[in-house]
Amino acid sequence: MTEHSHDTRPRRPLREVVSNIDRDILHLLLRRHNLLARMHNSKGFLDPAEEKALRESWEAAVSRVSRDARLSGRFFSLMQEVEFLPRPSAQRDEGEGDEGGQAAGAERRQAFNLAPALRPVRVVMPAPLACRTTRAWLMLAAASGQALRIEPCLMNDPIVDCVKALNQLGAGLTREECGVAARETSPAGAPDKVLHVGDSAWNFFLLLGHYLGRPSRAKFTGETGLKLADFSAVRRFLPSLGARLVHVVPKSDGLPARLECSGILPDVVTPPADAPAELAEGILLAAPFYERPLTLDLSAHPRQRMILARVLPILRAADADISVLEGRVRVTPGPLRLPARPRLPLEPELAVFLLALPLVLSGETRLDGDWPQWPEAQAVWELLQALGL
Structure with a gap:
């Protein structure tokens, strides 16, 4: 007589299996990150040809299992940009192993535990200056070629990326210990270049407004946030301004993107309700340097008050020729007179x-x-x- 043995061991819950798979994915991402770091060139970047080959290989592999554009596009961008905690030389207790499979005593990744003391605060300091207003003045300085100085100002990534991009246009901007200085130069042009705007959509819209007013073309690149951003409303609106925005990555609505401008603008521009407020601000700041007067009709835009409140004080302080009537802003081109030290x-x-x-x-x-x-x-x-x- 044969006896059938039955496995009576309890099965692991499926959630535990999935959790183990998730940890395996993280370990593979970490290994991939370390290998990419070894592939970086002397400037600390991955060669474009190498990244293109990796993307093509990834898309080919994805196409065999999925048609989801998020998996072929966005997930790859995230893998390229993902960051991990540093590897401090902290040693674990002997005989312990970590959940990453490291041996006892090996280096492990851990986060910092910052716990400030609970005591009454006393802060007396100059206030941090407005980041967007700083970049707006730098844009005016670059477009007019005039000198100015802003200090003390923030020196965060958006401002640093803005300074680098404007210098590519021919501006004379210099980062200093407590601020940014613009020396007198020729007015910035609109060269056919690849401009990196960092992770700030405001930088992108500032440069976009600058290029719209003249026959030009350029390519814009950015960090992960802008790669995953949705600029479809901008793409639909630009043809009314004689311009075209083409996304480089198929099925993507973010950067990188190519811009082509005819430089022929209508007398009246009416942004639709879904057009970003920052784009309207970029156009207003660039309008004093256009060839013809421009009227921006914001009367029906849901963020009209914010746009006017942020931009009009800057243009008036720069002595721009503007008039406002019921949400319609008319800007007449003409020379600006920038203050040597604008108050922000x-x-x-x-x-x-x-x-x-x-x-x-x-x-x-x-x-x-x-x-x-x-x-x-x-x-x-x-x-x-x-x-x-």
């Missing part, structure tokens, strides 16, 4: 964190600067007061 409002998105510290820790925060008269900034001011500050 503070950056509310950064200031609000400092001003909210006394709410949690008690104490006092005092920032020296002008609070901007933007609708969003005023709403933040009212919120802070409503919280009891």
